[in-house]
Amino acid sequence: MTTNQLLSKLWEQYAAITPSATKIHDLLEKKGEQIKNDHIAIRTFNDQRVNIKVIEKLFLEVGYEEKGEYFFDSKKLFAKHYEHSTDKNAPRIFISELELENCSPELQAIVNDILDSCNPEIFNTPELVLSGAVWKTKSLAVYNLLLDESEYAAWMYVYGFRANHFTINANALKGFNSLQDLNNFIEHSGWTLNASGGKIKGTPAQLLEQSSTLADMHSVNFDESTLQIPSCYYEFALRYPMSNGELYQGFIAASADKIFESTDAKFMNNN
Template structure:
């Protein structure tokens, strides 16, 4: 897959976010359809957060992918660990614009994975023109390596769905998230989920359709990822791409809405791209 040549150094926050949306919806047509469906009901969609995936290799880790966001005014606010999936993540909030979506960047902790997976990822990154990793538009670049082997995809999938997804799709928004608090026709996630299912959208039921509780100050749900046709050497295969998430936040003791994330809930949201949930 070729990567986008965009001079992000002259890109402001809004343009960066719009480019991420454009790239995301190009392989996630359901997001645009759901967006339009809600707008037809009179909703004005606000974005809660955008999620991005990577590896913790020093060439492409969180410290690398955060750069354009930090340059655009974002600051790190929270850290999260996902033991079973071998992931670490940080979330970012804009320093001056409280209407800007949060940014959630996760990375696969390679040292916790098998030697075979570590070698596969190293070979992928080594195969690239190393100057690619220095570009400020890396976050918009997709797969900058040759992702043409279905055998490699399946080998990675056997150990880590996250790694297999990264192999195919690379650097891009993994999902966008609708801020349910800003919706006017739905008072809770149950109502929104029911509406989406009545419109024939499939929801991620791993750990229950709604992840989190009011006591945890955050409830989340998501669709299952779209299936995208990928051309491998072995032929064209349908591979889960990205999904749309929905977040409802609750007030803390000081009356302000909770701004962070709940690791146990996010762990199940990650599974929206899992091949096993598509059957």
């Protein structure tokens, strides 16, 4: 599999449950913009069967290299970001994992049971990151138990291994003078932005500004009933030059912490 094939498959899966992303993408293209991706985010658990070391394999095979590490203590998450070794136009990859050892015994037991229910061979599949929820059932009761402690874990239970969000590279847009201008356009076009920590997370002094839509609502068929729950969102990132003149390539943990809340239904209801 080539880099482009992998990225295309990730986009297809993401767009299938995030129709707003396709609409925003098309709307910007109609304005004459050429859309470039800043980064793609993936979620997982830190169980040795599916942790970052497992999920990163396919990206490493197509030429990505590990570049940075990030900790999110309040959400019990750890993450790494990757950049392509030769294709500077390829989006960064951001992979996070839930630190199960810092979660309750109850949540740990649920996640272990979920993974135990799978054919172990699926975890050795090179394309695991494209496989979605590989476990056999979707119980609303289990979803709600996870949701009480970790929205991240509940999201993973429903959606599994796929892109959690794509991110428009605002530096590549020609018709907007700032991220605020882009935000105004997105809001005036009918979408609601994640306002946690402010609609723009980060500052020029931190060399990165980020904003995002709230996640789309997607109909999920649980064993007990069908329910609309948050799926994925579209992010926007504007990077600033470092002292050497090159754009900053990393991420700001405090900003990303707030971006994670774009899929949190409790927060969405109060946005």
